[in-house]
Amino acid sequence: MPLKLGVPSKGRLMEKTFDWFGARGLRLRRAGSDRDYAAVAEGLGGVEVVLLSAGEIPLELAAGRIHLGVTGTDVLREKVANWPAQVEELAPLGFGHADLIIAVPNHWVDVETLDDLDAAAAAFRRDHGFRLRIATKYHRLVREYMQAHDIADYQLVDSQGATEGTVKNETAEAIADITSTGETLRANGLKILGDGPILASQATLFRARGAEWSDDVQDTYARLRQMLAL
Ligand SMILES: Nc1ncnc2c1ncn2[C@@H]1O[C@H](COP(=O)(O)OP(=O)(O)OP(=O)(O)O)[C@@H](O)[C@H]1O
């Protein structure tokens, strides 16, 4: 039985993951063309590479269909309930950095912090008769964060992409999304609340606790750990 390693299937996350493993002696490469979602690992026997969307890797880990997987800590924590029981964080990989933040319109001059947002949300509800809307795809992480900060006067609206546009489109008053350069926020007239990010994410190598760790997989894993200096 091979050790299954889930790797992002496209973009910079895929390239940097290939580079990270390559620098440690495990050469990952696509088996065929750019469109062929098969890949191979060279340098250590017994490893099967599975190319998956970064957003799918958390669920594959939680289901135990892959033994190891690379994805962002943000999507892992968002998609896997009680994640520490399901996966082990083996190593942060030093790329794919992005902060999950809350942002509000620049012209909300009285709102710079979460406390300000709390006050604005109460006023918003009084004035409009419905709760202030925060657009996001990170429902679990935002809910937990708001609960931890005792903020209840809001509602989440689902946005699976182009989230910064929801404010201009008047389907939300604020957003919670990841940012790296901040360009998308600036272009959409939004500013980040000054309390620090909900989560600072980066690409990370995870191990699925519930996968089938047969003797031969464990043996491959031990050799891989040595190779990767884990
Ligand atoms: N600037 C960035 N833009 C988007 N994602 C980023 C950025 N920097 C780092 N990331 C990370 O890349 C990962 C992408 O996850 P996402 O779910 O969007 O991927 P995906 O499944 O490949 O998406 P899709 O196939 O829908 O484009 C997340 O962990 C995210 O934090």
Ligand SMILES: O=P(O)(O)OC[C@H]1O[C@H](OP(=O)(O)OP(=O)(O)O)[C@H](O)[C@@H]1O
């Ligand atoms: O701070 P920046 O460097 O501008 O990057 C942040 C943007 O990148 C991501 O979007 P992505 O391109 O993954 O598309 P999405 O809208 O489908 O999530 C994220 O959702 C932000 O919109």
